[in-house]
Amino acid sequence: MCTTCGCHTPLPAMPAPLPDTSWESRLVHLEADLLASNDAQAARNRQLLQRAGVRALNLMSSPGAGKTTLLVETIRRLQGTMPVAVIEGDQQTRLDAERIEATGVPVTQINTGKGCHLDARMVHQGLMQLPLLPEGVLLIENVGNLVCPAAFDLGEHHKVVVFSVTEGEDKPLKYPDMFRAADVLVLNKCDLLPHVRFDVSRALDYARQIRPDVQIFQLSATEGSGMDAWVDWLRARVRA
Ligand SMILES: Nc1nc2c(ncn2[C@@H]2O[C@H](COP(=O)(O)OP(=O)(O)O)[C@@H](O)[C@H]2O)c(=O)[nH]1
Numbered sequence: 401m402c403t404t405c406g407c408h409t410p411l412p413a414m415p416a417p418l419p420d421t422s423w424e425s426r427l428v429h430l431e432a433d434l435l436a437s438n439d440a441q442a443a444r445n446r447q448l449l450q451r452a453g454v455r456a457l458n459l460m461s462s463p464g465a466g467k468t469t470l471l472v473e474t475i476r477r478l479q480g481t482m483p484v485a486v487i488e489g490d491q492q493t494r495l496d497a498e499r500i501e502a503t504g505v506p507v508t509q510i511n512t513g514k515g516c517h518l519d520a521r522m523v524h525q526g527l528m529q530l531p532l533l534p535e536g537v538l539l540i541e542n543v544g545n546l547v548c549p550a551a552f553d554l555g556e557h558h559k560v561v562v563f564s565v566t567e568g569e570d571k572p573l574k575y576p577d578m579f580r581a582a583d584v585l586v587l588n589k590c591d592l593l594p595h596v597r598f599d600v601s602r603a604l605d606y607a608r609q610i611r612p613d614v615q616i617f618q619l620s621a622t623e624g625s626g627m628d629a630w631v632d633w634l635r636a637r638v639r640a
């Protein structure tokens with residue numbers, strides 16, 4: 401029935417709705433395509449690592465939480481016991497790669513330019529430049545950022561969030577995607593606890609609210625406390 405005057409004139413068939421071509425909708429599709437293509441490359445990376453017998457860790461944090469320091473100290477403890485290789489991600493410079501080079505292990509630096517995270521394609525390029533030796537570990541340092549790196553699978557076996565005591569307890573609640581994605585949390589700079597207002601149990605409660613099964617290490621990369629437990633865990637994961 402006609403909805404205007406109430407007569408019984410059959411209404412013309414409604415035209416099919418036009419496809420939603422708004423920029424918001426196109427953006428959502430683009431993002432979904434981008435993540436799907438990233439996931440496909442990440443699966444290929446994972447296969448490559450699996451075949452080579454290499455366990456990969458993706459270290460993420462805000463800038464300055466201590467990822468490179470933790471890597472250098474971890475490498476010092478692992479050297480001579482297993483092959484180690486490193487992919488360094490930063491927007492600019494080779495500064496972190498140089499710090500790793502000084503330890504003597506193979507490293508490749510990826511500069512993302514305007515990009516705020518590593519993606520699986522970049523990591524694949526890095527893999528092509530590194531020796532991947534059986535029963536070894538690949539350590540990937542992501543770009544310092546608590547947001548975007550959480551969304552990009554790189555083909556790693558573990559995502560590690562490095563969270564330092566100078567950042568405030570509330571970061572797990574403010575950046576839940578990152579703290580949900582990471583299966584391992586390293587609470588770094590614990591040597592500074594006497595000097596900063598940071599409630600460790602509250603911070604860890606927040607982290608567990610976001611991810612109840614998160615594996616936690618409390619340490620100081622510079623002073624060395626807590627490093628043994630972290631390195632033992634890493635060794636066990638590589639042997640597993
Ligand atoms: N006191 C203290 N400082 C640390 C610790 N780990 C790293 N730092 C310092 O934090 C700063 C940033 O470290 P860096 O490893 O470059 O952080 P990244 O940006 O996450 O790679 C440097 O000045 C480090 O010396 C730690 O355990 N304790």
Ligand SMILES: [Mg+2]
Pocket residue numbers: 467468469496541
């Ligand atoms: Mg760094």
